[in-house]
Amino acid sequence: MPAEHEHTHPHPHDDPHAPLHNGERALRIGIGGPVGSGKTALVAALCRSLSEDLRIAVVTNDIYTTEDADFLLRNGVLPAERIRAVETGCCPHTAIRDDISANLDAIEELEESLGPLDVILVESGGDNLTATFSKGLIDQQIFVVDVAGGDKVPRKGGPGVTSADLLVINKTDLAPLVGADLGVMARDAAARRGDLPTVFLSLVEDRTAAPVQDWIRSLVR
Template identity: 55%
Template structure:
Protein backbone atom coordinates (compact mmCIF):
# COMPACT_ATOMS: atom_id res chain seq x y z
CA UNK A 1 0.00 0.00 0.00
CA UNK A 2 1.27 3.46 -0.89
CA UNK A 3 0.95 7.02 0.37
CA UNK A 4 1.94 6.69 4.01
CA UNK A 5 -0.08 3.50 4.34
CA UNK A 6 -3.42 5.09 3.47
CA UNK A 7 -5.48 3.05 1.02
CA UNK A 8 -6.56 4.85 -2.16
CA UNK A 9 -9.63 4.07 -4.25
CA UNK A 10 -10.05 5.74 -7.65
CA UNK A 11 -13.47 6.32 -9.21
CA UNK A 12 -13.44 7.07 -12.94
CA UNK A 13 -16.06 7.17 -15.65
CA UNK A 14 -17.80 9.32 -18.24
CA UNK A 15 -19.55 12.61 -17.44
CA UNK A 16 -22.95 11.95 -15.89
CA UNK A 17 -22.30 8.32 -14.95
CA UNK A 18 -22.93 9.09 -11.28
CA UNK A 19 -19.43 9.15 -9.77
CA UNK A 20 -20.23 11.98 -7.34
CA UNK A 21 -23.52 10.36 -6.33
CA UNK A 22 -21.66 7.10 -5.69
CA UNK A 23 -19.10 8.87 -3.50
CA UNK A 24 -22.02 10.44 -1.62
CA UNK A 25 -23.32 6.92 -0.86
CA UNK A 26 -19.97 5.29 -0.07
CA UNK A 27 -18.65 7.81 2.47
CA UNK A 28 -21.46 7.41 5.05
CA UNK A 29 -21.18 3.62 4.91
CA UNK A 30 -17.41 3.64 5.31
CA UNK A 31 -17.76 6.20 8.10
CA UNK A 32 -20.41 4.08 9.86
CA UNK A 33 -18.10 1.06 9.55
CA UNK A 34 -15.48 2.99 11.52
CA UNK A 35 -13.12 4.03 8.73
CA UNK A 36 -11.58 7.51 8.55
CA UNK A 37 -12.18 8.74 5.00
CA UNK A 38 -10.77 11.53 2.83
CA UNK A 39 -12.21 12.61 -0.51
CA UNK A 40 -10.52 14.24 -3.52
CA UNK A 41 -12.58 15.44 -6.49
CA UNK A 42 -10.70 16.10 -9.73
CA UNK A 43 -12.11 18.62 -12.16
CA UNK A 44 -10.62 20.60 -14.99
CA UNK A 45 -11.28 24.17 -13.85
CA UNK A 46 -13.71 24.11 -10.95
CA UNK A 47 -14.23 23.13 -7.33
CA UNK A 48 -17.93 22.43 -7.90
CA UNK A 49 -17.88 18.69 -7.13
CA UNK A 50 -15.64 19.21 -4.11
CA UNK A 51 -17.97 21.91 -2.77
CA UNK A 52 -20.98 19.66 -3.29
CA UNK A 53 -19.29 16.77 -1.49
CA UNK A 54 -18.07 19.01 1.32
CA UNK A 55 -21.62 20.14 2.06
CA UNK A 56 -22.90 16.54 1.75
CA UNK A 57 -20.45 15.34 4.39
CA UNK A 58 -20.53 18.39 6.68
CA UNK A 59 -21.84 16.29 9.58
CA UNK A 60 -19.37 13.44 8.98
CA UNK A 61 -16.00 14.64 7.68
CA UNK A 62 -13.81 17.60 8.63
CA UNK A 63 -14.04 20.09 5.76
CA UNK A 64 -10.30 19.82 5.13
CA UNK A 65 -10.69 16.09 4.36
CA UNK A 66 -12.66 16.97 1.22
CA UNK A 67 -10.62 18.77 -1.41
CA UNK A 68 -10.72 19.55 -5.11
CA UNK A 69 -7.80 19.20 -7.52
CA UNK A 70 -8.10 21.43 -10.60
CA UNK A 71 -6.18 19.58 -13.29
CA UNK A 72 -6.40 22.49 -15.74
CA UNK A 73 -6.25 20.02 -18.63
CA UNK A 74 -7.71 16.74 -19.81
CA UNK A 75 -8.89 14.80 -16.75
CA UNK A 76 -6.55 11.95 -17.71
CA UNK A 77 -3.61 14.15 -16.81
CA UNK A 78 -4.29 14.37 -13.08
CA UNK A 79 -5.10 10.70 -12.56
CA UNK A 80 -2.80 8.96 -15.01
CA UNK A 81 -0.01 10.89 -16.74
CA UNK A 82 0.96 13.18 -13.86
CA UNK A 83 -0.75 12.30 -10.58
CA UNK A 84 1.57 14.56 -8.55
CA UNK A 85 -1.18 17.05 -7.59
CA UNK A 86 -3.34 14.24 -6.27
CA UNK A 87 -0.44 12.60 -4.47
CA UNK A 88 0.38 15.96 -2.84
CA UNK A 89 -3.25 16.29 -1.70
CA UNK A 90 -3.13 12.78 -0.19
CA UNK A 91 0.08 13.66 1.65
CA UNK A 92 -1.57 16.79 3.05
CA UNK A 93 -4.42 14.62 4.33
CA UNK A 94 -2.09 12.14 6.01
CA UNK A 95 0.07 14.83 7.61
CA UNK A 96 -3.01 16.28 9.30
CA UNK A 97 -4.75 12.92 9.85
CA UNK A 98 -2.10 10.19 10.27
CA UNK A 99 -4.75 7.58 11.13
CA UNK A 100 -6.63 8.06 7.86
CA UNK A 101 -7.79 4.69 6.46
CA UNK A 102 -8.86 5.42 2.91
CA UNK A 103 -8.98 8.23 0.35
CA UNK A 104 -11.61 8.19 -2.40
CA UNK A 105 -10.33 9.88 -5.58
CA UNK A 106 -13.02 10.93 -8.00
CA UNK A 107 -11.76 11.60 -11.50
CA UNK A 108 -13.10 14.38 -13.68
CA UNK A 109 -15.75 13.22 -16.13
CA UNK A 110 -14.03 11.44 -18.98
CA UNK A 111 -14.59 8.94 -21.73
CA UNK A 112 -14.24 5.17 -21.72
CA UNK A 113 -10.46 5.35 -21.71
CA UNK A 114 -9.90 6.81 -18.23
CA UNK A 115 -7.69 4.69 -16.00
CA UNK A 116 -5.77 5.50 -12.82
CA UNK A 117 -2.01 5.48 -12.44
CA UNK A 118 -1.18 2.54 -10.13
CA UNK A 119 0.98 4.93 -8.08
CA UNK A 120 -2.17 6.89 -7.29
CA UNK A 121 -4.91 4.30 -6.79
CA UNK A 122 -4.59 0.94 -5.06
CA UNK A 123 -8.05 0.01 -6.35
CA UNK A 124 -9.95 1.39 -9.33
CA UNK A 125 -13.72 1.57 -9.83
CA UNK A 126 -15.03 2.47 -13.27
CA UNK A 127 -18.57 3.84 -13.25
CA UNK A 128 -20.83 3.73 -16.31
CA UNK A 129 -24.48 4.67 -16.58
CA UNK A 130 -27.19 2.45 -18.01
CA UNK A 131 -28.49 5.61 -19.72
CA UNK A 132 -25.40 5.68 -21.93
CA UNK A 133 -26.66 2.51 -23.63
CA UNK A 134 -26.41 -1.20 -22.95
CA UNK A 135 -23.60 -1.56 -25.50
CA UNK A 136 -20.99 0.20 -23.32
CA UNK A 137 -19.50 -3.02 -21.82
CA UNK A 138 -19.30 -4.44 -25.35
CA UNK A 139 -17.14 -1.49 -26.47
CA UNK A 140 -14.45 -2.69 -24.06
CA UNK A 141 -12.67 0.59 -23.37
CA UNK A 142 -9.72 0.41 -20.96
CA UNK A 143 -11.93 1.61 -18.09
CA UNK A 144 -14.33 -1.29 -18.62
CA UNK A 145 -11.68 -3.96 -19.08
CA UNK A 146 -8.98 -2.80 -16.64
CA UNK A 147 -10.94 -1.56 -13.62
CA UNK A 148 -10.80 -3.66 -10.47
CA UNK A 149 -14.57 -3.21 -10.19
CA UNK A 150 -16.96 -2.14 -12.95
CA UNK A 151 -19.99 -0.30 -11.57
CA UNK A 152 -23.04 -0.17 -13.84
CA UNK A 153 -25.02 2.69 -12.31
CA UNK A 154 -28.53 4.13 -12.74
CA UNK A 155 -30.18 0.73 -13.22
CA UNK A 156 -33.53 2.44 -12.56
CA UNK A 157 -33.26 4.13 -15.97
CA UNK A 158 -33.04 0.87 -17.94
CA UNK A 159 -36.76 0.71 -18.87
CA UNK A 160 -36.70 4.31 -20.12
CA UNK A 161 -33.72 3.90 -22.46
CA UNK A 162 -34.45 0.36 -23.68
CA UNK A 163 -31.34 -0.98 -21.95
CA UNK A 164 -31.26 -4.69 -21.17
CA UNK A 165 -29.48 -5.28 -17.87
CA UNK A 166 -29.07 -8.99 -18.60
CA UNK A 167 -27.27 -8.14 -21.85
CA UNK A 168 -25.03 -5.70 -19.96
CA UNK A 169 -24.30 -8.36 -17.35
CA UNK A 170 -23.35 -10.90 -20.01
CA UNK A 171 -21.24 -8.43 -22.03
CA UNK A 172 -19.46 -7.20 -18.90
CA UNK A 173 -18.65 -10.77 -17.95
CA UNK A 174 -17.23 -11.46 -21.41
CA UNK A 175 -15.22 -8.22 -21.44
CA UNK A 176 -13.88 -8.62 -17.90
CA UNK A 177 -13.38 -12.33 -17.43
CA UNK A 178 -13.31 -13.08 -13.70
CA UNK A 179 -13.17 -9.43 -12.61
CA UNK A 180 -16.32 -8.32 -10.78
CA UNK A 181 -19.15 -6.09 -12.01
CA UNK A 182 -21.72 -4.49 -9.73
CA UNK A 183 -25.09 -2.96 -10.67
CA UNK A 184 -26.15 0.07 -8.63
CA UNK A 185 -28.90 2.63 -8.24
CA UNK A 186 -27.72 5.46 -6.01
CA UNK A 187 -31.27 6.75 -5.54
CA UNK A 188 -32.49 3.55 -3.90
CA UNK A 189 -29.06 2.44 -2.57
CA UNK A 190 -29.32 -0.78 -4.58
CA UNK A 191 -25.91 -2.42 -4.88
CA UNK A 192 -24.06 0.15 -2.75
CA UNK A 193 -23.36 -2.32 0.07
CA UNK A 194 -21.82 -4.69 -2.48
CA UNK A 195 -19.44 -1.94 -3.66
CA UNK A 196 -18.46 -1.27 -0.04
CA UNK A 197 -17.87 -5.01 0.49
CA UNK A 198 -15.48 -5.10 -2.49
CA UNK A 199 -13.58 -2.06 -1.19
CA UNK A 200 -13.31 -3.58 2.28
CA UNK A 201 -12.20 -7.00 1.08
CA UNK A 202 -9.77 -5.84 -1.61
CA UNK A 203 -8.35 -2.68 -0.05
CA UNK A 204 -9.03 -2.25 3.64
CA UNK A 205 -8.64 -5.87 4.73
CA UNK A 206 -5.88 -6.62 2.25
Protein backbone atom coordinates (compact mmCIF):
# COMPACT_ATOMS: atom_id res chain seq x y z
CA MET A 1 0.00 0.00 0.00
CA PRO A 2 1.32 3.50 -0.72
CA ALA A 3 2.27 5.57 2.26
CA GLU A 4 -0.21 8.17 3.45
CA HIS A 5 -0.23 11.28 1.23
CA GLU A 6 2.11 9.60 -1.28
CA HIS A 7 1.38 10.88 -4.80
CA THR A 8 0.99 7.85 -7.06
CA HIS A 9 -0.81 9.37 -10.08
CA PRO A 10 1.54 10.49 -12.89
CA HIS A 11 2.05 14.24 -12.95
CA PRO A 12 0.70 15.76 -16.17
CA HIS A 13 4.13 17.23 -16.94
CA ASP A 14 5.84 13.84 -16.60
CA ASP A 15 6.30 12.15 -19.98
CA PRO A 16 7.60 8.57 -19.70
CA HIS A 17 8.24 8.26 -23.45
CA ALA A 18 11.06 9.47 -25.67
CA PRO A 19 10.03 12.12 -28.24
CA LEU A 20 9.15 11.00 -31.74
CA HIS A 21 11.97 10.77 -34.24
CA ASN A 22 12.18 13.29 -37.04
CA GLY A 23 12.15 12.19 -40.63
CA GLU A 24 9.87 11.36 -43.52
CA ARG A 25 6.57 10.60 -41.80
CA ALA A 26 3.17 12.12 -41.20
CA LEU A 27 2.78 15.07 -38.87
CA ARG A 28 0.91 13.80 -35.79
CA ILE A 29 -1.41 16.25 -34.07
CA GLY A 30 -3.19 15.50 -30.80
CA ILE A 31 -6.55 17.11 -30.09
CA GLY A 32 -7.67 17.12 -26.46
CA GLY A 33 -10.05 18.97 -24.17
CA PRO A 34 -12.99 18.56 -21.78
CA VAL A 35 -16.13 16.58 -22.61
CA GLY A 36 -18.43 18.58 -24.87
CA SER A 37 -15.89 21.19 -25.91
CA GLY A 38 -16.30 20.27 -29.58
CA LYS A 39 -13.26 18.11 -30.30
CA THR A 40 -15.02 15.66 -32.62
CA ALA A 41 -16.81 18.44 -34.50
CA LEU A 42 -13.44 20.15 -34.96
CA VAL A 43 -11.87 16.91 -36.21
CA ALA A 44 -14.73 16.51 -38.68
CA ALA A 45 -14.28 20.05 -39.97
CA LEU A 46 -10.53 19.56 -40.35
CA CYS A 47 -11.01 16.28 -42.19
CA ARG A 48 -13.32 17.94 -44.69
CA SER A 49 -11.05 20.91 -45.32
CA LEU A 50 -7.61 19.27 -45.16
CA SER A 51 -8.45 16.16 -47.17
CA GLU A 52 -8.96 18.24 -50.29
CA ASP A 53 -5.20 18.30 -50.86
CA LEU A 54 -3.52 16.45 -47.97
CA ARG A 55 -3.34 12.74 -47.18
CA ILE A 56 -5.02 12.55 -43.78
CA ALA A 57 -6.11 9.89 -41.26
CA VAL A 58 -7.67 9.94 -37.80
CA VAL A 59 -7.40 7.94 -34.58
CA THR A 60 -10.19 8.50 -32.05
CA ASN A 61 -10.18 7.56 -28.35
CA ASP A 62 -13.23 6.65 -26.25
CA ILE A 63 -13.30 4.79 -22.96
CA TYR A 64 -15.83 2.05 -23.78
CA THR A 65 -17.31 2.93 -27.18
CA THR A 66 -16.38 3.95 -30.72
CA GLU A 67 -18.81 6.86 -30.62
CA ASP A 68 -16.45 9.53 -31.97
CA ALA A 69 -15.27 7.35 -34.86
CA ASP A 70 -18.90 6.47 -35.62
CA PHE A 71 -19.76 10.20 -35.76
CA LEU A 72 -17.00 10.80 -38.30
CA LEU A 73 -18.15 7.84 -40.38
CA ARG A 74 -21.81 8.89 -40.32
CA ASN A 75 -20.85 12.33 -41.51
CA GLY A 76 -18.69 10.96 -44.30
CA VAL A 77 -15.73 13.20 -43.53
CA LEU A 78 -13.22 10.49 -44.54
CA PRO A 79 -13.40 7.00 -46.03
CA ALA A 80 -13.76 4.33 -43.34
CA GLU A 81 -10.28 2.94 -43.99
CA ARG A 82 -8.78 6.26 -42.85
CA ILE A 83 -10.34 6.15 -39.36
CA ARG A 84 -9.30 3.97 -36.41
CA ALA A 85 -11.11 3.82 -33.06
CA VAL A 86 -9.29 3.03 -29.81
CA GLU A 87 -11.33 1.92 -26.79
CA THR A 88 -9.06 2.94 -23.93
CA GLY A 89 -10.94 1.21 -21.09
CA CYS A 90 -9.35 3.75 -18.73
CA CYS A 91 -9.05 7.47 -18.05
CA PRO A 92 -8.62 9.21 -21.40
CA HIS A 93 -5.30 10.83 -20.52
CA THR A 94 -3.77 7.45 -19.70
CA ALA A 95 -3.96 6.32 -23.33
CA ILE A 96 -2.47 9.55 -24.70
CA ARG A 97 0.29 10.12 -22.13
CA ASP A 98 1.07 7.13 -19.93
CA ASP A 99 0.37 3.93 -21.89
CA ILE A 100 0.30 5.06 -25.50
CA SER A 101 0.69 1.58 -27.03
CA ALA A 102 -2.89 1.25 -28.35
CA ASN A 103 -2.66 4.58 -30.14
CA LEU A 104 0.76 3.76 -31.56
CA ASP A 105 -0.62 0.46 -32.87
CA ALA A 106 -3.56 2.25 -34.52
CA ILE A 107 -1.23 4.76 -36.18
CA GLU A 108 1.05 1.98 -37.40
CA GLU A 109 -1.93 0.12 -38.89
CA LEU A 110 -3.03 3.24 -40.76
CA GLU A 111 0.44 3.89 -42.12
CA GLU A 112 0.88 0.28 -43.24
CA SER A 113 -2.53 0.07 -44.93
CA LEU A 114 -2.67 3.53 -46.51
CA GLY A 115 0.93 4.26 -47.39
CA PRO A 116 2.51 7.72 -46.95
CA LEU A 117 0.37 10.25 -45.08
CA ASP A 118 0.72 13.99 -44.50
CA VAL A 119 -1.28 14.39 -41.27
CA ILE A 120 -2.63 12.05 -38.60
CA LEU A 121 -5.08 13.52 -36.10
CA VAL A 122 -5.29 11.77 -32.72
CA GLU A 123 -8.41 12.77 -30.80
CA SER A 124 -8.39 12.16 -27.06
CA GLY A 125 -11.46 11.13 -25.14
CA GLY A 126 -13.01 13.97 -23.15
CA ASP A 127 -10.81 14.89 -20.20
CA ASN A 128 -10.10 17.79 -17.87
CA LEU A 129 -7.65 20.70 -17.95
CA THR A 130 -4.70 18.43 -17.07
CA ALA A 131 -4.92 16.41 -20.31
CA THR A 132 -1.63 16.40 -22.19
CA PHE A 133 -0.27 14.16 -24.93
CA SER A 134 3.04 12.34 -24.78
CA LYS A 135 5.65 13.60 -27.23
CA GLY A 136 6.23 9.92 -27.93
CA LEU A 137 2.80 9.92 -29.59
CA ILE A 138 2.29 13.30 -31.22
CA ASP A 139 4.30 16.24 -32.55
CA GLN A 140 1.91 19.07 -31.71
CA GLN A 141 -1.06 19.37 -29.36
CA ILE A 142 -4.29 21.30 -29.82
CA PHE A 143 -6.38 21.88 -26.69
CA VAL A 144 -10.06 22.76 -27.09
CA VAL A 145 -12.21 24.56 -24.52
CA ASP A 146 -15.58 26.20 -25.07
CA VAL A 147 -17.23 29.37 -23.88
CA ALA A 148 -20.21 27.47 -22.43
CA GLY A 149 -18.00 26.72 -19.42
CA GLY A 150 -17.74 30.47 -18.74
CA ASP A 151 -15.03 33.00 -19.44
CA LYS A 152 -13.07 31.87 -16.38
CA VAL A 153 -11.73 28.70 -18.06
CA PRO A 154 -8.46 30.15 -19.47
CA ARG A 155 -7.81 31.86 -16.14
CA LYS A 156 -7.99 28.49 -14.37
CA GLY A 157 -5.04 27.32 -16.42
CA GLY A 158 -3.92 23.72 -16.16
CA PRO A 159 -1.38 22.02 -18.46
CA GLY A 160 -3.88 21.65 -21.31
CA VAL A 161 -4.48 25.42 -21.41
CA THR A 162 -1.00 26.64 -20.60
CA SER A 163 1.22 24.29 -22.60
CA ALA A 164 -0.74 23.17 -25.68
CA ASP A 165 0.84 24.27 -28.95
CA LEU A 166 -2.52 25.76 -29.98
CA LEU A 167 -5.43 26.68 -27.71
CA VAL A 168 -8.84 26.73 -29.40
CA ILE A 169 -11.62 28.62 -27.64
CA ASN A 170 -14.65 27.09 -29.31
CA LYS A 171 -18.38 27.88 -29.62
CA THR A 172 -17.91 31.64 -29.59
CA ASP A 173 -21.45 31.98 -30.97
CA LEU A 174 -22.70 30.95 -27.50
CA ALA A 175 -20.92 33.79 -25.69
CA PRO A 176 -23.92 36.16 -25.56
CA LEU A 177 -26.16 33.35 -24.32
CA VAL A 178 -23.95 32.39 -21.38
CA GLY A 179 -22.63 35.86 -20.54
CA ALA A 180 -19.04 35.02 -21.49
CA ASP A 181 -16.70 37.90 -22.29
CA LEU A 182 -14.41 36.88 -25.17
CA GLY A 183 -12.13 39.82 -24.42
CA VAL A 184 -11.56 38.49 -20.90
CA MET A 185 -10.86 35.03 -22.29
CA ALA A 186 -8.33 36.44 -24.77
CA ARG A 187 -6.60 38.44 -22.02
CA ASP A 188 -6.42 35.52 -19.61
CA ALA A 189 -5.26 33.08 -22.30
CA ALA A 190 -2.42 35.44 -23.26
CA ALA A 191 -1.43 35.80 -19.61
CA ARG A 192 -1.35 32.02 -19.14
CA ARG A 193 0.23 31.10 -22.46
CA GLY A 194 2.74 33.81 -23.25
CA ASP A 195 3.73 33.58 -26.93
CA LEU A 196 1.80 30.35 -27.60
CA PRO A 197 -1.10 30.99 -30.01
CA THR A 198 -4.81 31.05 -29.15
CA VAL A 199 -7.63 31.13 -31.70
CA PHE A 200 -11.37 31.72 -31.32
CA LEU A 201 -13.75 29.54 -33.30
CA SER A 202 -17.41 28.94 -34.01
CA LEU A 203 -18.06 25.92 -36.20
CA VAL A 204 -21.61 27.22 -36.68
CA GLU A 205 -20.19 30.29 -38.42
CA ASP A 206 -17.02 28.73 -39.89
CA ARG A 207 -17.51 25.11 -40.94
CA THR A 208 -13.95 24.90 -42.30
CA ALA A 209 -12.30 25.75 -38.95
CA ALA A 210 -10.14 28.19 -40.92
CA PRO A 211 -7.75 29.37 -38.16
CA VAL A 212 -6.99 25.81 -37.05
CA GLN A 213 -6.75 24.58 -40.62
CA ASP A 214 -4.29 27.38 -41.46
CA TRP A 215 -2.17 26.56 -38.40
CA ILE A 216 -1.92 22.89 -39.41
CA ARG A 217 -1.11 23.77 -43.02
CA SER A 218 1.72 26.02 -41.85
CA LEU A 219 3.23 23.06 -39.97
CA VAL A 220 2.93 20.74 -42.96
CA ARG A 221 4.63 23.27 -45.22
